[in-house]
Amino acid sequence: MTGLILGIESTAHTLSFGSVDTNGSLFPSNSSLFRPDEGGIHPREAADHHVDSASSLLDSMVSSEDFSWDSVVAIAFSQGPGLGPCLRIGASIARSLSNSLGVPLIGVNHCVAHIEIGRNQTGCSNPVFLYVSGGNTQVISLSDGRYRVLGETLDIGIGNMLDKFARIHGISFPGGPEIERLASMYLLNGEPDIKSVMLPYGVHGMDIAFSGMLTSAIQKVSDGIPLGHVCWSLQEHSFATCIEVAERALAHTGKDELLLGGGVACNTRLREMSSIMTNERGAKSYWPEKQYCIDNGTMIAELGRRMLECGINTTMPNSAINPVLRTDNTDVLWA
Numbered sequence: 001m002t003g004l005i006l007g008i009e010s011t012a013h014t015l016s017f018g019s020v021d022t023n024g025s026l027f028p029s030n031s032s033l034f035r036p037d038e039g040g041i042h043p044r045e046a047a048d049h050h051v052d053s054a055s056s057l058l059d060s061m062v063s064s065e066d067f068s069w070d071s072v073v074a075i076a077f078s079q080g081p082g083l084g085p086c087l088r089i090g091a092s093i094a095r096s097l098s099n100s101l102g103v104p105l106i107g108v109n110h111c112v113a114h115i116e117i118g119r120n121q122t123g124c125s126n127p128v129f130l131y132v133s134g135g136n137t138q139v140i141s142l143s144d145g146r147y148r149v150l151g152e153t154l155d156i157g158i159g160n161m162l163d164k165f166a167r168i169h170g171i172s173f174p175g176g177p178e179i180e181r182l183a184s185m186y187l188l189n190g191e192p193d194i195k196s197v198m199l200p201y202g203v204h205g206m207d208i209a210f211s212g213m214l215t216s217a218i219q220k221v222s223d224g225i226p227l228g229h230v231c232w233s234l235q236e237h238s239f240a241t242c243i244e245v246a247e248r249a250l251a252h253t254g255k256d257e258l259l260l261g262g263g264v265a266c267n268t269r270l271r272e273m274s275s276i277m278t279n280e281r282g283a284k285s286y287w288p289e290k291q292y293c294i295d296n297g298t299m300i301a302e303l304g305r306r307m308l309e310c311g312i313n314t315t316m317p318n319s320a321i322n323p324v325l326r327t328d329n330t331d332v333l334w335a
C-alpha cells in the first residue's frame, strides 16, 4: 500500500506544504512567499506571515485530488538551518499534526533536502552538489556517510547578495529573477562589454566571498553605468566563482555529475555555464524543475521518505529546531 509523507518547509521567507508518496512520486507544493514591503527579511515578520498563511495553505493541499489525511504515514519538517522564529512555526505545526494523526515525526536537514529532491528528479546518483540559494552557497560531495562541504561562501549567500543589489536599486524581493531579466535585456544591445564593469572576483581556494563584488557593483551603478549592464556583469562574475569551485570539486573527487539546487539554480545563465564546464570535462549537469529549486515542502517530504525507509524518526524531546544545523551534521544512511 502506498502512503504519503507530508513535508513542511519554513526555514526563511517561504512557508510550504508538499508531499511525496512512499514510492517517491512527488506532488507539487502549496507555498506562500513572504515579501517585505521594504528592507530585508525580518525573522519575526516572516514568522508572522507563516502563522497567517498556514491554514489556507493546508486547506489548498487537503482539497487536492492526490491528498487524503488517511494516507499520511509521516510528517517531515525542516529542523534547520534557518531563522529561529520561522523554524519554530513549521516545527509546531509538524508536532501537532504528528500527534493528532498518530504518525511518526521526522526532523530533516533543509540543505540535505535540496540534494535529495535533485537526485529524485534527475536520476543522478553521486553528484557534486552546487547549492546556491538565498542564505546558502556551498559545494558539497558525499563522502564517508555525510554530505561534506568542500567549499562555501565566506560571507553572504549568493541569493542574498543578488537580492540586496536589487533592493538598493528599487527592485523588490526576490531580486534574482529581475536581475536575470535585466541582464538578458542588456545582451540584446549587441556584443557585451566587460572592461567597464570588472568586479572583484572573490575565489579563495575552495571558498567564495561575495561582499566585495556587491559593493563594487553598487559603485558601478552610482558611477553611471546602466543597471542592466551591471546586472549582467554581476551574474557573470558571481556565477563564474561558483562554477570554478564546482569544477575544482569535480576534479578533486573524480566525480562526473554536477547537480544544481537552491533558488539561484533557476537561473538560465548559471545552468548554461554549468553545462559548458561539465561538457568540457566529459561530465554532466543536472538540475530539478524550478518549483523544486526554490524552497518547497515537497523536498522536505522526499528527504523524510528516505529517512523513514531507514527507520529514522524524531521523538518529541528531540524535535527542537536547530538554526545552525550544517549540511555535514546529518548521517546519510540512504544514499
Ligand code: AMP
Binding pocket: 014, 132, 133, 134, 135, 158, 159, 160, 162, 163, 174, 175, 176, 177, 180, 262, 263, 264, 265, 266, 267, 268, 293, 294, 295
Ligand atoms: P531559496 O532560498 O532556495 O528559496 O531561493 C531564493 C533565492 O533564489 C532568492 O535569493 C532569489 O533571488 C533567488 N532566485 C530565484 N530565481 C532566480 C533567478 N532566476 N536567478 C537568480 N536568482 C534567483
Ligand code: MG
Binding pocket: 110, 114, 133, 134, 262, 263, 294, 295
Ligand atoms: Mg533553501
